Amino acid sequence: MTLVDTPATTTGGPSLAQERRLVTAIPGPRSQELMARKAEAVAAGVGHTLPISVVAAGGGVVVDADGNSLIDLGSGIAVTGVGNSHPRVVEAVTAQLNAFTHTCFTVSPYEGYVAVAEKLNELTPGDHVKRSALFNSGAEAVENAVKIARHFTKKQAVVAFDHAYHGRTNLTMGLTAKNIPYKSGFGPFAPEVYRASLSYPFRDGGLDGREAAARAITQIEKQIGAENLAAIIIEPIQGEGGFIVPAAGFLPALVEWANANGVVFIADEVQTGFARTGAWFASEHEGIVPDLIVTAKGIAGGLPLSAVTGRAEIMDSAHAGGLGGTYAGSPIACAAALATIETYEHEGLIARARDIGAVLIGRLNALRTADPRIGDVRGRGAMVAIELVDPETGAPDAALTNRVAKYAHEHGVIVLTCGTYGNVIRFLPPLTISDELLVDGLGVVAEGLKNA
Template identity: 85%
Template sequence: MTIVDLPATGTAGGPALPQERRLVTAIPGPRSQELLARKAEAVAKGVGTTIPVSVVAAGGGVIVDADGNSIIDLGSGIAVTGVGNSNPRVVEAVTAQLNAFTHTCFTVAPYESYVAVAEQLNALTPGDHPKRSALFNSGAEAVENAVKIARHFTKRQAVVAFDHAYHGRTNLTMGLTAKNIPYKSGFGPFAPEVYRASLSYPLRDGGLSGREAADRAISQIEKQVGAENLAAIIIEPIQGEGGFIVPAPGFLPALLEWARANDVVFIADEVQTGFGRTGAWFASEHEGIVPDVIVTAKGIAGGLPLSAVTGRAEIMDSAMAGGLGGTYAGNPLACVAALAAIESYEQDGLIERAKEIGTILIGRLNALRTADPRIGDVRGRGAMVAIELVDPATGAPDAALANRLAAYAHAEGVLVLTCGTYGNVIRCLPPLTISDALLVEGLEVLREGLRRA
């Protein structure tokens, strides 16, 4: 497949691509259609795609396809490219590491960058207690290891996850995940000793306060599982795939208080919410909580595969030597990328930028909500904001409207993602390097899509 000519890499956040929405062909164009035809013949059908294009470059706030279309990126690889695609700091660090060595396996012949990433995670995550970190490849792999460590530490087996949760596609994490289609249907049986409790969901909770919602969940846990059997509770401080649900104030602190009182490990899954996405290093900070264990991935390494489990030293050190690790876990290319990405978050003002993006997103989407009763809720923090679409007469979820709106946006050159247990949520996860102008233009396309729908 022939690709379009592209400008060279620029500075501070990505390639020097023109930061504009530009449609040269319909989407998909002919070159993208060629790739889609090849995909149908070569790639398993279960590997779906969101927008039907063949990407050849990305940076700042745009992705460019093989037909020359420049698409506003409000997805950033599902919150992965927070520092921007082809971030110069990341590119330089990975290029240098490529010229040194690509792999030794840290558990065979260790190297400094793995240790340096662990040191950074121990310093950046909430709490000033002694911590340890272990590195892995994906969010699901890190979640599995967090549960494994909690079980080993507590000598208990049960784990509680929450309604609308998403924790991954491996066997254990499918069990933790709430949504059946497409993540679980037909893939069982799932790992045992996994239980579910009610989440605080302000739009659909009938006015429950955070404390009241926590009391409800705790009662379920005590009656159905028993604190004496429970190794860990795992929760996303703001749910991702579940619909960007922000629990009511007080919900997370009350759960943590109960967990501490009952020697239950509190695991915060910050795979989607971590690394500046919500306008803080970690979303737990907004609630003033200090989890026992934090799981991270996605935005950690500028697009390279890396994840981590960071937790209290006594918990993390409970696993025997050799009990944690993996052939590619903490690959040196990913580790230097993570160090460069962390430097970019700090030095390029990206955490503050996430707050600015949130102000624009929430302000403009709330203005749309005022004028359109089909928007039942606007919620999120920082550069992680969503709208929930409903039937204005009944409040019932309207997944068909969400799908039509997403399809319209994609055809008009704006990449957005749907989510939610009911499939009725449109989420905005732009790279933190996006310009105000592109962000506003993308939201205007959504506004027009709603008008047409």
């Protein structure tokens, strides 16, 4: 059997041939058929990055219905850290399916939910007493973190930061900075949401972390007032905003100020959590301990699950029945999460993320040396990006970024763009990818830059 002859029968997981292989143009005829059906059946607002029809994925590849095998440098936006269809996850989910699929934890509880909460309390930063609550999506968890912070502090204002992305629901759209495609035409948004300046080393003119924090704190104090502020929410490394790593000292200064002023510090680790940056959580790189930490994406091997974990006195402040949801902490997703966390631990994937980061940073910096259109290379672990600019002015070059991404897609490499200015290419490979695939994929991106 070959993927070309019978793509529909291909199974996922590590048994897939780990190679980039193009059998047809992208998209091939079978993928084109699905795209035509999508146009007729799916709302136009639900876009897609690649016009392909996926039939299998695993290791570091995604296979389409035409037999093309593409290198996965996106992980479904940082979700499949342990790879697609990891055997440990599949086995755990299958066992749970055979036991029961749903009871609603707030009606009749089950052990899986409690076990996931125990594991999150153990793994997240800080040795204080913690509690966790489970939800379905990152946006839902962010909303609940804000809700909990407001209930605990009896204050209403919330500060997010420039370039932030926190979700697509009404409150999280208000927290999100980028207008297109996330906010335009969807308002009005939730009130009492404010924005402060982020530390953006590439565009901050040499401002160090403490100076950038002082700038943000001054904004907060003068425009809102600590006495009105329930919470600060920030991604330790910006995701959709452009993989911006704040300058050293920025996050600790914000935590110090928040702690001194009775403000809940919320770390949104939806994209950065679970080994992605070469630590369990990106907060660890700066030695910060958030009051609340929001997780999702890499938590459950591709099944929908999210969580808020934090100080017991804050988490327990909400009244009974104030937190929950019909599907929140699904038993199937909880089974997947426990198996996924076990996989990170037993297969050394935190160290693997650091190794992937060394390859990414090394190769991309070599490209940057030869190509001034690469203005910046940044990130940690298996979460790295390049910012593309006009070499004469430093202005963001979104058109170049789109051309390079298009070239990569056409030549069998899945890459994602991001950034407020649309000029960042981000690299989020599964932590199960081989060095050979990673280097091949980066070579295609280099070719795309050369041809652009």
